[in-house]
Amino acid sequence: MTACKGMPTIDIDKLEESCKKRNSSGRRARRKYSILKRDDFRCTNCNSKTELTIAHIKPLNKSNGRNMSDFKLNECKVLCRRCHINEEHSTKEA
Ligand SMILES: [Zn+2]
Numbered sequence: 001m002t003a004c005k006g007m008p009t010i011d012i013d014k015l016e017e018s019c020k021k022r023n024s025s026g027r028r029a030r031r032k033y034s035i036l037k038r039d040d041f042r043c044t045n046c047n048s049k050t051e052l053t054i055a056h057i058k059p060l061n062k063s064n065g066r067n068m069s070d071f072k073l074n075e076c077k078v079l080c081r082r083c084h085i086n087e088e089h090s091t092k093e094a
Pocket of ligand 1: 043044045046047048079080081082083084
């Protein structure tokens with residue numbers, strides 16, 4: 001149960017399966033999938049193909065009121081878990 005530490009990595013097989021759903025989770029899955037596809041299923045920082053996550057380019061904060069599940073193609077990028085964590089730490093204020 002160590003994999004679940006607030007940074008869920010993407011299981012591409014499962015995601016492909018979710019893309020077939022005809023509901024909001026399917027729609028969200030398709031959006032995530034298109035981000036992954038655009039970035040060639042690699043971390044945009046270190047080119048790793050394992051433990052991928054979707055990161056928001058613009059940091060989410062209270063002022064823009066965005067929801068974590070709101071994945072917009074041009075506002076997201078693929079990062080592996082390690083780079084994602086590094087980036088979160090470097091962008092976090094105080
Ligand atoms: Zn990386």
